[in-house]
Amino acid sequence: MSFKVKYDNISTALMTIYQRLYHYFGPRHWWPAETPFEVIVGAILTQNVTWKNVEKAINNLKTAELLTPEALYTADPSVIETHIRPAGFYRTKAKKLKAFVHHIWEKYDGSLTNMFSQPLKNLRKELLSIYGIGPETADAILCYAGNYPIMVMDAYTLRVFSRLGLLSPKANYEEMQQLFMDNLPHDHYIFNEYHALIDALANKICRKNKPHCNLCPLNDLCAWPKEEKENKKAEKEA
DNA sequence: TTCCTGTCGG
DNA sequence: CCGACCGGAA
Structure with missing residues (x-):
């Protein structure tokens, strides 16, 4: 058919x-965020929930000064969970955030600029290998944080x-x-x-x-x- | 009550 | 393929 x-x-x-x-x-004017890192955190937090729920979680992280790769990398998982609770699925999402910051710390010394110097195809495959990043989240990161031509x-x-x-x-x-x-x-x-x-x-x-x-x-x-x-x-x- | 910009593990 | 994950708003 x-x-x-x-x-x-x-x-x-x-x-x-x-x-x-x-x-x-x-x-x-997408994505509503002040930094590429904020786009990435938002992309993970918005999985299967409405953006309204995510805004509160993002603001909590911001207020706690946790919205940087360094801060999330060193933060205790339970602290992250507490702040992102309004976004739902808070335990799994805290793990996903940890997995992402762990990756960029290990591979790119915590620098998103380094990460986004990769060619589109390579980086997409790499993002998909990180726990918690599926095709939609990967493409959101590539398009709205990395400005790659992907939909x-x-x-x-x-x-x-x-x-x-x-x-x-x-x-x-x-x-x-x-x-x-x-x-x-x-x-x-x-x-x-x-x-x-x-x-x-x-x-x-x-x-x-x-x-x-x-x-x-x-x-x-x-x-x-x-x-x-x-x-x-x-x-x-x- | 239902729905919501998904992803993972079985 | 399907259930689990989770809270907030219509």
Whole structure:
């Protein structure tokens, strides 16, 4: 079964969608952080939780002056746990933060500048080898802390683009990323904004339940309305 | 109650 | 493939 029949030119479709979103939401100015290290900590803390929860944890770390590679490297794990508690999964996430700072300390003498001097492909593979860093977190670090030309995929991307009919609902991370990286110019600004714009759409309009299709700037391009009827029907019966 | 920008271990 | 991990907000 094909999920791309509706579009004769994927590149054009992707750019049209991008421009519609950009015009609707404006530039997103991601990532909200003061330093590359803060981006990385945020990327780990935001795993499977909303950003609101992460903000408190970040502020706690900042106030405690723990938001540097050195401070986290030497801090007692239980102290880190206490400060990041609002972000959820605090025990595992404390381990993940430790694993990351341990890595950059051992390999780069604690310097992110050194780490980001690596070529994209090598560094991506290396990040994936660190405990707690999967494909989404790795790409977020590469794009938003290292300014590499790579696009972050996530649950939002799958929801939006499967509803649009451009991705299979079962697409894996690599398949999702190929859709964008095979059909768009490898430009850091576009990849940075595109992901952020998808986030804005999925957060505010293309919600998991009861999406606001009437407000959606992509409504006329979307394959979803058929299923929406069934949803409404199911809601009534419930 | 449900959901949330995932990742790991079995 | 699936459960565990965890708290906060709609």
